[in-house]
Amino acid sequence: MTTNPPQVRLAAHIAFEGVGKSFASAEGQVHALQDVSFDIRHGEIFGIIGRSGAGKSTLLRTINALELATEGSVRVQDVNPAELDEDGLVALRRRIGMIFQHFNLLSAKTVRENIALPLRISGARPGQIYHRVNELLALVGLLDKADKYPAQLSGGQKQRVGIARALVHSPQVLLCDEATSALDPETTQSILGLLRDIHRRLGLTIVMITHDMTVIRAICDRVMVLDQGRVQEIGDVWKVFGSPSSAGTRALLQPLQQGLPIELAAQLQKAPSELAPRALLGIRYEGQQQGVALQALKVLGDDAQLLHGGLDRLRGHSLGQIVVSVPAAGLPGADLLRIATGADQLEILGYVGNH
Numbered sequence: 001m002t003t004n005p006p007q008v009r010l011a012a013h014i015a016f017e018g019v020g021k022s023f024a025s026a027e028g029q030v031h032a033l034q035d036v037s038f039d040i041r042h043g044e045i046f047g048i049i050g051r052s053g054a055g056k057s058t059l060l061r062t063i064n065a066l067e068l069a070t071e072g073s074v075r076v077q078d079v080n081p082a083e084l085d086e087d088g089l090v091a092l093r094r095r096i097g098m099i100f101q102h103f104n105l106l107s108a109k110t111v112r113e114n115i116a117l118p119l120r121i122s123g124a125r126p127g128q129i130y131h132r133v134n135e136l137l138a139l140v141g142l143l144d145k146a147d148k149y150p151a152q153l154s155g156g157q158k159q160r161v162g163i164a165r166a167l168v169h170s171p172q173v174l175l176c177d178e179a180t181s182a183l184d185p186e187t188t189q190s191i192l193g194l195l196r197d198i199h200r201r202l203g204l205t206i207v208m209i210t211h212d213m214t215v216i217r218a219i220c221d222r223v224m225v226l227d228q229g230r231v232q233e234i235g236d237v238w239k240v241f242g243s244p245s246s247a248g249t250r251a252l253l254q255p256l257q258q259g260l261p262i263e264l265a266a267q268l269q270k271a272p273s274e275l276a277p278r279a280l281l282g283i284r285y286e287g288q289q290q291g292v293a294l295q296a297l298k299v300l301g302d303d304a305q306l307l308h309g310g311l312d313r314l315r316g317h318s319l320g321q322i323v324v325s326v327p328a329a330g331l332p333g334a335d336l337l338r339i340a341t342g343a344d345q346l347e348i349l350g351y352v353g354n355h
């Protein structure tokens with residue numbers, strides 16, 4: 001008798017079921033969230049993306065009950081924040097840390113005092129506070145800044161203080177609300193590196209909302225696309241980024257796509273001719289596990305030229321698009337070429353002259 005191998009499946013940490021949220025406004029009811037159902041698993045880094053006004057902040061804030069759902073339920077490890085009394089909410093929020101785009105630090109307090117504040121409020125003893133704050137300062141690499149004020153810190157350092165403060169009560173969940181949107185690309189990378197490190201060391205579940213697709217690509221395991229308050233698609237980042245299933249997601253991902261350079265697009269002819277004897281092929285890979293075998297591209301012939309594009313490696317999958325020009329004469333059909341090159345998609349974009 002054969003038995004199936006055990007399924008490795010992470011349990012749900014946060015579960016949304018039919019969640020709706022409406023706000024009353026001068027123009028009538030605003031339906032910020034509608035029928036939102038999905039799970040965030042224990043220990044994953046989960047990204048939520050969507051256009052401005054899609055409902056991302058509202059959704060994130062239902063996790064720690066800064067907003068309460070008007071329909072359906074949110075469960076954080078089987079606790080529904082909407083059913084908690086004051087003490088229950090305080091306990092829940094200690095299990096859920098949060099960091100913000102603009103850091104939300106108290107300007108009149110030092111770094112040490114900012115991090116210590118939640119511990120002081122919870123009644124911890126001074127000796128405990130001192131010890132815990134030192135631990136966190138070491139974790140975020142700011143031991144030498146303990147006595148500085150926020151105004152004396154760079155944006156990246158302020159966010160490190162925000163992260164340390166969010167971790168004081170050793171939470172199981174960290175919510176990140178556009179945590180890198182106020183930072184330059186280099187500082188963003190260092191904060192993402194810190195979050196990755198914290199995730200690895202502490203095993204937190206991290207939920208982040210961001211406008212920046214490169215952040216999702218760099219750090220998230222799975223991503224959910226929210227559109228007008230509804231779940232548009234959800235899945236592994238490499239799958240959603242490699243083959244988005246909706247036009248809305250494709251539009252969001254546009255900044256990551258390597259579109260045809262203007263100078264090539266301007267030359268493009270619909271049919272081959274004496275002046276345009278070469279075909280431009282757009283070859284897409286949507287998540288190949290083995291990488292792309294260069295041997296397979298040999299089928300394009302000795303005169304093939306790689307003109308543009310590239311591949312990303314995401315969670316062990318190769319995805320991206322390359323643009324290759326080949327002589328149009330005797331070219332097999334796009335379908336045959338796709339199979340021969342091992343691509344997921346291949347299209348003849350048009351015809352151009354000799355370079």
Ligand SMILES: Nc1ncnc2c1ncn2[C@@H]1O[C@H](COP(=O)(O)OP(=O)(O)OP(=O)(O)O)[C@@H](O)[C@H]1O
Pocket residue numbers: 023024025030031032050051052053054055056057058059
């Ligand atoms: N307190 C509120 N009162 C009235 N309407 C609100 C309130 N909070 C949010 N909304 C509305 O709910 C919708 C979703 O807003 P939300 O801030 O969650 O979107 P978002 O995707 O986070 O947007 P952004 O990326 O611009 O921050 C918007 O139409 C917004 O105007």
